Amino acid sequence: EVLEKVGLLLHIGVMLVFLVIVVNSKHLHIFTAPLNVMFSRRPDGLGAVPEMRSNGKVLDFEEADPDTDVFGRGKIEDTTWKGFLDFYTCTECGRCQSQCPAWNTDKPLSPKMLILDQRDHAFAIAPYLLASEEERANLPEDVLALAGKPLVGEEGVIHPDVLWSCTNCGACVEQCPVDIEHIDHIIDMRRYQVMIESNFPSEAGVMLKNLENKGNPWGVSESKRAEWIEELASRPVDPIEVLVIDEKVPDDLEYLFWVGCAGALEDRAKKTTKAVAELLHIAGVKFGVLGPMEACTGDPARRLGMEFLFNMLAQQNIETLNEAGVKKIVATCPHCFNTLANEYPQLGGMFEVVHHTQLLA
Ligand code: SF4
Ligand code: SF4
Structure with a gap:
């Protein structure tokens, strides 16, 4: 006891x-x-x-x-x-x-x-x-x-x-x-x-200014976004014409190919963009790109905390996509993919977004 x-x-x-x-x-x-x-x-x-x-x-x-x-x-x-x-x-x-x-x-x-x-x-x-x-x-x-x-x-x-x-x-x-x-x-x-x-950090300041003024992190001109398309069309073996949407997407267009800033402007990433365009072409996917009308999704600004600039870029892109009548998007860049698929709905941008690996698979 x-x-x-x-x-x-x-x-x-x-x-x-x-x-x-x-x-x-x-x-x-x-x-x-x-x-x-x-x-x-x-x-x-x-x-x-x-x-x-x-x-x-x-x-x-x-x-x-x-x-x-x-x-x-x-x-x-x-x-x-x-x-x-x-x-x-x-x-x-x-x-x-x-x-x-x-x-x-x-x-x-x-x-x-x-x-x-x-x-x-x-x-x-x-x-x-x-x-x-x-x-x-x-x-x-x-x-x-x-x-x-x-x-x-x-x-x-x-x-x-x-x-x-x-x-x-x-x-x-x-x-x-x-x-x-x-x-x-x-x-x-x-x-x-x-x-x-x-x-x-001061490096971020330069990047944010470029995003605001030129719609890409490096501050290069919008017209440079079309260079990879010209390179693909003018290559000596198997040239490929990529449709650049200027106003409305054609009725038979299946996907808008969202290229992203790196994919359009950075030399190593451009190789990936061209390879994906070629694979989509071989697979018979009807696709087009926005070319110079595409701007940064705003992801780098958002991740840095510059929500105001993200809102500005996102709203501009959503407006461009809606005016063109885009419904389905295929993206290569993981950042663009995440922003378009998961963050644009917060601002009313509702699109069906797939990654190129999903579509090709
Ligand atoms: S694991 Fe990645 S997200 Fe998390 S604190 Fe480290 S760098 Fe940032
Ligand atoms: S993993 Fe989660 S629970 Fe473990 S130390 Fe990190 S924050 Fe804490």
Whole structure:
């Protein structure tokens, strides 16, 4: 009987201690992981980037007010509730880090630490986050000092080199056993840095300017997009004529071949474009291209956080495609494929998009 009582009391004691440890350690994930998995994006967080939201609704750039609307994440308070749930759910297993190409090539980014650093900061300033405006003035100075720490910055919670090392490959999201969506965190912080702080690597600035002025990352003239078509038509052996759509697609056209900036302008990628056009031709697929009317899908701008420019390019392309009467698109570039198939529907661009490998198979 004595042994039984001791055992029982120990059992209760261990459980009570564990309850305290749970809420103050990574073991919190025992409770939050099922919720995080349940509320993760479907089909998964790898396809489309989430739309920009402010005050509970999708941000409309034409009506946005810089005084009241939130543009991305500039402070930890701007994190979405799913973002906070991500923080509490990390099991610290390190799978994301071990698969991250940035981490594996000695860049300062660890997706695991990206989540944990934000979590630790959120816990450290919890009294500030939970206090009302009046109560905040009476908080201890160390809490107020921490609350004033920038989210991104040399002295901030996340170093800018960490933020700009991410390639958006999605390996971390794919690997995470509890569906933490690192890319959503990174994109949200980039949006604030780019659109509000104008704080981004100088190389990105040149690229964004080229996208805005010329519709491609290198800033070359639109007419250059037709060069591969001329090369294919003028080659001495088996010349191929590719239809360039100028206004409406012909009735018997099956697919619009979306070539992409690299596919049209970059020498190595042009070889792939010509090979795909030739294979489509041999397979008897009726296809055409937009030629100089095609512009960048906006993917590089979106991944950098320049949502405004993405919107501009995407709307311009959707208008061109709709006016031409395009219904089905075949794409070679994985970036274009993802943007056209998964992100354009957010702006009303509904097309049936296939990758060239699917179509040829
Ligand atoms: S998406 Fe970014 S953080 Fe995640 S694995 Fe790829 S490079 Fe690393
Ligand atoms: S894979 Fe997920 S749970 Fe594991 S350390 Fe990375 S973010 Fe945390």
